[in-house]
Amino acid sequence: MSERPYDVILYGASGFVGKQTVQYFVRHAPPLRWAIAGRNRQKLEAVRAEVGATVDVLVADGQDEAAIADMVAQTRVLLTTAGPFALYGNAIVDACVRFRTHYVDITGETPWVRTLIDRYQAQAAADGTRIIPCCGFDSVPSDLGNYLVVRHLQRELGVPCQQVHAYFQVSGGLNGGTLASAFHLYDSAGAAQMNDPFLLNPLNPSSPPPAQAERHRDPQTPSFAADLNTWVAPFVMGPVNTRIVRRSAALYEEWQDSYGPDFTYQEYLKFDEPLSWLKATSVTAGLALFTGITQQPPLRSLLQPLLPQPGDGPSEQTMNEGWFSCELVGTATNGRQVRGLIRDQGDPGNRATVKFVCESALGLALQTDKLPGGPTRGGILTPATGLGKVLIERLRQTGMTLAISP
Numbered sequence: 001m002s003e004r005p006y007d008v009i010l011y012g013a014s015g016f017v018g019k020q021t022v023q024y025f026v027r028h029a030p031p032l033r034w035a036i037a038g039r040n041r042q043k044l045e046a047v048r049a050e051v052g053a054t055v056d057v058l059v060a061d062g063q064d065e066a067a068i069a070d071m072v073a074q075t076r077v078l079l080t081t082a083g084p085f086a087l088y089g090n091a092i093v094d095a096c097v098r099f100r101t102h103y104v105d106i107t108g109e110t111p112w113v114r115t116l117i118d119r120y121q122a123q124a125a126a127d128g129t130r131i132i133p134c135c136g137f138d139s140v141p142s143d144l145g146n147y148l149v150v151r152h153l154q155r156e157l158g159v160p161c162q163q164v165h166a167y168f169q170v171s172g173g174l175n176g177g178t179l180a181s182a183f184h185l186y187d188s189a190g191a192a193q194m195n196d197p198f199l200l201n202p203l204n205p206s207s208p209p210p211a212q213a214e215r216h217r218d219p220q221t222p223s224f225a226a227d228l229n230t231w232v233a234p235f236v237m238g239p240v241n242t243r244i245v246r247r248s249a250a251l252y253e254e255w256q257d258s259y260g261p262d263f264t265y266q267e268y269l270k271f272d273e274p275l276s277w278l279k280a281t282s283v284t285a286g287l288a289l290f291t292g293i294t295q296q297p298p299l300r301s302l303l304q305p306l307l308p309q310p311g312d313g314p315s316e317q318t319m320n321e322g323w324f325s326c327e328l329v330g331t332a333t334n335g336r337q338v339r340g341l342i343r344d345q346g347d348p349g350n351r352a353t354v355k356f357v358c359e360s361a362l363g364l365a366l367q368t369d370k371l372p373g374g375p376t377r378g379g380i381l382t383p384a385t386g387l388g389k390v391l392i393e394r395l396r397q398t399g400m401t402l403a404i405s406p
Helices: 016-028 041-051 065-072 090-099 110-127 140-155 176-187 189-195 210-216 238-254 276-294 297-306 316-321 348-366 388-397
Strands: 006-011 034-038 056-059 075-080 102-105 130-132 161-171 223-225 230-234 264-270 323-332 337-345 401-405
Touching: 006 016, 006 065, 006 348, 016 034, 016 041, 016 176, 016 348, 034 041, 041 056, 065 075, 065 090, 075 090, 075 348, 090 102, 090 110, 090 130, 102 348, 110 130, 110 189, 110 238, 130 348, 140 161, 140 238, 140 323, 140 337, 140 348, 140 388, 140 401, 176 189, 176 276, 176 297, 210 264, 223 264, 230 276, 238 264, 276 297, 316 348, 323 348, 337 348, 348 388, 388 401
Parallel strands: 006 034, 006 075, 034 056, 075 102, 102 130, 161 264
Antiparallel strands: 161 323, 223 230, 230 264, 323 337, 337 401
């Protein structure tokens, strides 16, 4: 791989989030060999000129397998923000596995990730190729936050973890690409799979039996969180993030580094007083209504013109003033608890997502020898199993809070 002309290629670089990855690399990446890529040379060159990048431009349509293979063969790490990934990601992942190129993306399309596991897990694991989807706001805070809490209980306090609950607060806006991916997912044959809490777990005898599924079901109603003394609601990204965390737990179980017996993980949207009950109830009802509308194409067609379109997103001010907070409460088998906090300034779906995925790619490119499992670990991995402490430390160095307290 060291003989390849690029360390990292940023694919989808002319999109709304993709352009931000180029800006991030210009401002924050150390000296390394990188390029930008996508399907439209004119748009890519416009982005390069606008952000002041002096890098190569590569052109490859996401469905042109030959062009994608030629691009992937030239880099050690491929970062892509071009979704919907079920439409535009297959050829890229296939080429990454064939050419042993490490891969990161920002998808939240868990049924598509399941197809990657089925197709490529064995080969990528044998070759030591790290294919790591869900390296944006879906699902880095959830996966790394859970990892920090669990390992603190085990290694600092000497007790196994029984459960972790994560409580999110977010402020920011939506971009059209994220909505397009969600709509495509609702229309796909894999939409029904999203209800399976173990969708991304390895298919082996150690996987949790169906009888345990009820303990892992996604919350559907508001509830009072005694841990935080406030009301909470189901979190819209819970059905994505919890599957990633459970895959991490299942993989570590296979590697004899278990999180704990009968480990469970759930997450919620937190509301502060006053009127936290009313807020939680209203948001739960609104989310159910919005989900119902978007899952019905005739109704969605009435709503869609009012929403951001692909290529559009929040204003710079909205993205800069946004923020997110993820509070985690881990409970050990003996009842002892610890708390974790991941927090940062910046719109979670854009600013935080860009930071997460760019630092993931840089960790793969620059710190191979420090990655969890050593340089030979591969497969369809998660942020916690494929990047772990490397990504935690890189994010801390950017000023993000990732902390544990009793």
